[in-house]
Amino acid sequence: MIPYILYTALILSACFAFYKLLLQKETFFHLNRYILLSCMVLAFILPLVPVPQQLSFRKIDAEKNITLVKAPVENLTSTAVKEPTVQPTLTEQTKQVINVDVLLKCLVYLYWFGVVIFGLNFLMQAVILLFRANSKSVIQDGKFRIVEITGDKAPCSFGNNIFINPEKYEWETYSQILLHEKIHIEQKHTIDLLLAEIVLIFQWFNPFAWQWRKALETNLEFLTDDQMLQQDNVEKESYQFSLLQVAAPQFPLSLTTNYNQSLLKKRIIMMNSKKSNVHTTWKYFFLVPLMVLFACLFNQPAAQSQTLNSKGEAQKETAIQNGMKTDGNWFATIKGNSIEINFKSDENNSSSTFQLSEISNLPRDKQGEFTLTREAGTMYFTGKFEGDRGMGTYKFTANKDYSTAMRKEGVELANDNDLLVFFMINVKVSYVQMLKKNGYTDLDKDQVIPLAALDVNEAYITSIKKAIPEIDLDNLVPFKSLGIDKAFIEEIRSSGYKDVSPGNIIALKSQGIDAKYISDFRSAKNNNDSNDKEVSSNNNDNDNSDDDIIAFKALNIDKAYVDSFKKLGYKNISNSDLIGMKSLNVTPEYVKSFQNAGFQNIEAENLIALKSQDITPDLVKEYKSLGFEDLNLEDIVGAKATGTTPSYIKSMKAKGHNFKSLDRYVALKALANN
Structure with a gap:
């Protein structure tokens, strides 16, 4: 919901900028009216319209383009990507994620609170206007209802009601006011203002929406003034003088069309402006490519249903x-x-x-x-x-x-x-x-x-059964749609993947894993130089490399990635550590930054812990500058995980807590959190 509202706000803001720059000074008031109304409606409709894939700048995942007519593959879950082992300590990153979630929820509640408030305000204004229209003295003038009001309020109209204090004005001014408001009613300007108010209910946070309503109201006044001056019995000087006489300190409700004194200067300037040349209408056509651009940039591309043939x-x-x-x-x-x-x-x-x-x-x-x-x-x-x-x-x-x-x-x-x-x-x-x-x-x-x-025919079923005798009927559908044949299964097995299940095969094929990739995977893992020092954790965790191939492919862990760490002395990194390092974006450059700072023998699992807490050599130096004895990286990871940052320690020192051990500050922080 929130992305949709923000997208709507973006379109409305861009349209306002377009109107302000190119159209505001044009005297095509009727055309401007329809442009303003159309843009308001399009701002809410356009985000819902899918665009053809070839026109969209957004990319959709390849798997969304593949339609498996019916493929309930329960076994696929067994090949899911392994998550790196994470200690139960609540990290700073976790706290940040939680804080972001809480903030987003608060923003959602705040948005709907604003919608409710502005919605109630809208209803209250409508009720007040209807009450006034039916409780005051009324003169029926054809389809127009002239509602007589008292006090120093400016004349206005709502629906077919004209609110005016007849005692304030001379007859000529009074007649011009009535004619002005009748034009508003004849052209149904109340509908424009109601739509603008509804837009404000859902776009109350958007300053451009408020400016949009003001621009719409201004154009309606320009349009009405233009219609007034086309009347045979209205002179420009007399009409402009009447506008000055109508000036009043109290203004009507925003749902009404009125003799808007705040726009008086602009209206008089516009009435005396030169009419726009018809050749300037080219500006309006630029709105179409603007809308198309927004749709191509942000709209969801229409999915094109596809299947895969046997190849x-x-x-x-x-x-x-x-x-x-x-x-x-x-x-x-x-x-x-x-x-x-x-x-x-x-x-x-x-x-x-x-x-x-x-x-x-x-x-x-x-x-x-x-x-x-x-x-x-x-x-x-x-x-x-x-x-x-x-x-x-x-x-x-x-x-x-x-x-x-x-x-x-x-x-x-x-x-x-x-x-x-x-x-x-x-x-x-x-x-x-x-x-x-x-x-x-x-x-x-x-x-x-x-x-x-x-077209899962008998020849296909027979060939698959030679490789997997007990192939399930439901697995034949994804097999066929992904182009899995007997040759592919045999290639996977010949590469060393002996006990492969149908679910594994589907996962391998969908990830684009073939026999060559598996061979490269094993080569990268097993081609170790026995003369080099093994700095990382020993491979004693009984890694089943077959189960990790899919995770490696999904995370794009290739031979080049493994070799880049071998060059730094990490000759036997376990699969789980590699997955954890890649998922946290532990790069060779990150390792080199610690090596250059004097930390030569950091184990792989400690690299993961350091990266998970976003610890850098500069942060380590900052901890060491506080004077702690025998400080190691594990201590720093624990301190950062509990929120015991250098700034926190400095604040505690300023309060008189001078400890020689970092653990004392960690304990102090833990007590403060509890």
Whole structure:
């Protein structure tokens, strides 16, 4: 919600800057009115509109582009990226994260508190105006209601009500005021102000929203003044003089259109300004690319549904929606030996490609009928083709014998819509029988649909079963969609990954891990020089490197990263330490900074602890400058984790707490926290 509100505020602010720089001084008041109203509405609508991926500057994750029709892979969780071991101590970074979360929650509550306050203010103003309109003395002047008020209040209008004190003005001035307010009412300016007030309810924190409302009100006054001067019985000098006479110390409510004295100088200047030349209207067209730019920069790109063929190449997925009706309209394009048909019914839209050989008697250049028959039923088309394009209506008739045959095989198709889906995918009874022959006896329609759509055929199942005899039916869908074949599985195993499970294979393939990457991984881990001193922690934690390959790939831990630490003397870093170092961004440069400061033998696990507390050599020097004896890095990590910073220690020393041991200050800080 908050990003949406901020995006709306950004659009509104940019539009205000555009209006202020280019349009404010133009005398196209009607056009300015619609620009101001349109921008207010667009500011709230534009963030919700997805843009095509090719136009969007935002990137979406590759996995969002891959549609697995049905792939419940529970085993995938076993290959999740390992988190670095973190001590239970509450770190400064953790505190900062918590503080940020608390701050964000406070901001959300503050925002909604403001919305409630300004919403109540809006309702209160509306109630007061309606009360005044119905409780005061009223003169009915056609569709206008002239409400007589008392006191030194400026005249104004709301809806079809004109609020005015008739005793204050001479007849000529009084008549001009009424005519002015009637123009406001005729042109429904109250709607503009109500919309602006609603915008302020949700954008109360945005100073540009307040300026926007002011600009909108100013333009309405310019527009009304312009309409007044076009009246035959109104002279410019007389009208401007009446504006001066209306000056009053009390101003009406913000929901009303009024004789706004605060804009008096601007209105008189605008009335005497030269009319804008029509050639300056080019400025208005720059608003369109501005809005397009905002959409391309910030809007969510529209997802393009894709699947992967057996070679791992992306291809468009046949759009088959459960909501597709059995009758509707069709639009088709012939492409070579195939025909792409788009089916439309009510709000549903789906498409599929068929071979021309499946269709009989295409009506060329004249109205006619043709059919497409499959085991699940027959699609009857009425219409005609002109060249390679055609259109018309369609109706699907289900094959009841097919439904009965499927029921015998254990697949229940409840209605014609189910049969239509099986028709579009072209699921044959023999396909279900093949699945059962290969050991998949407990089938339902939701399992058959993705298997058939991805063309998981008998040859593919047989080849996979040679590598994994007990392959689960649900794993065949992600296997096929990711292009996993018997050769890939054997390559993984030949690289040393012997006991790989289907879930592991899916995770490896989805991460782009192949046999070469695994070989490089093992080479980087095992190619140690026995003559070099092992500075890091010994590899005694029984690391199962096979389980860490996916984590390494996800964190982009490659041979170059491992070798960069070998050059610094770290020849046998454990997998868990490497994962922890990479996740915390422990770089060779970070290690060198400590080595240059005289710390030569820092173990890998201590590097992780130092980085987790954001400890640098300069901070270590600052601790040492406080005069502690026998200070080591572990002491500094513990002190920083508890918030015992050099500044805290200095403040305690200033209060008379002079300890020789850092532990005493840590204990003092712990007591203060409790």
